[in-house]
Amino acid sequence: MKSRNRRRPQSGLTILLGAIILIFVVVAAAVGIKYVTGSLSSTDGKKAAKEKKENKDEVKVEGIEISIPKETVRAGEETQLTVTVTPENATNKELTWSVSGAGGTVTKDGVFTPNEEAGKSTVEVKAEASDGSGASASVSVRVLEAIDPEQPMVAITYDDGPNPDTTPTVLDALEKNYAVATFFMQGVNIQGNEDILKRSYAMGNEMANHSWNHPQLTKISTDQIKKQLSDTDALIQEACGVENPILRPPYGAFNDTVKSVVGKPIIIWSLDTLDWKTRNTQSTIQSCMTAKDGDIILMHDIHESTVAGAEEIITGLQEKGFQLVTVSELYQYRNGEYGNGSVHYSMTAEEMKKNEAATASETSEEETTTASEEDETAAQ
Ligand code: ZN
Secondary structure (H helix, E strand, O other): OHHHHHHHHHHHHHHHHHHHHHHHHHHHHHHHHHHHHHHHHHOOHHHHHHHHHHHHHOOOOOEEEEEOOOOEEEOOOOEEOEEEEEOOOOOOOOEEEEEOOOOEEEOOOOEEEEOHHHOOEEEEEEEEEOOOOOOEEEEEEEEEOOOOOOOOEEEEEEEOOOOOOOHHHHHHHHHHOOOOOEEEEOHHHHOOOHHHHHHHHHOOOEEEEOOOOOOOHHHOOHHHHHHHHHHHHHHHHHHHOOOOOOEOOHHHOEOHHHHHHOOOOEEOOOEEOOHHHHOOHHHHHHHHOOOOOOOEEEEEOOOHHHHOOHHHHHHHHHHOOOEEOOHHHHHHHOOOOOOOOOEEOOOOHHHHHHHHHHHHOOOOOOOEOOOOOOHHHOOO
């Protein structure tokens, strides 16, 4: 009995081994045949002749053009490049991509993703024709640091501009430090200052609506509200291509009517620097330094005293470990929900809970006017 018991598994093992060897032989044969086929075709005389003829008729690439929707992108985020290869009938339009510095990747379809290490640097994204024509093109891209949703972040916002005398000072400070902010602008001030918007948008800043000329939206008709917003939207779209930007109502004033007609998220603030009132650079800086994770900070880029502190505020917050993001990035990275007429003050953990509770028990709301943005900031 003992020996029989031992023999059975042995014969089973032999069959198994046999099967494995058989599979191995079959696979090896298949691979071998494929290999032989491959080497046969590459030395095939007829095919070589045909290739030669094709080379003669080959249309070489003469030009490549690359464009990017925004010259500034965030590390880790995808951007679709638009690539045009001419002439249209070029035989081989395939491109070889390369990214300078800390680099990134470009897919066959032109989707560019900068590496995290490329944050706070400018890289060249280059495409070269693969047909030996030597045609190439490149585009320079500013890369902002990747956002870590687990780390502290704040959104700096500037209202009432643009102002050609003061706004560029803020833009210079943001640009130098690879930081971004959100600009809630009055349509009346955008007119004639479109170049400021274009520069600002290309730097990665958020272009946002602050009405046409600063009326209290709770005091005008719904048709007037709509016109205040749509006229400003149109100028922002014309300058930057941004559709339906977010809204900060003048004075932070809104009611149920405003909420029901604006068709956009309403962004208020959680940290008021009172810069419009103090007109004091040091006091504005000190106020910003009290920021906590998730805050939306209110300032006005039309005051000399405010823009004078821009660089110190930006670098100060960065040194404190805050990632500087736009309002929409704050909501995107913290999974906040935007809606038409939804109201947002900040994206602190505490506020997120409050928002959830408020949404659950939302009934009729009293008119809300946040006591800031005094009349003196009203449009002239
Ligand atoms: Zn304002």
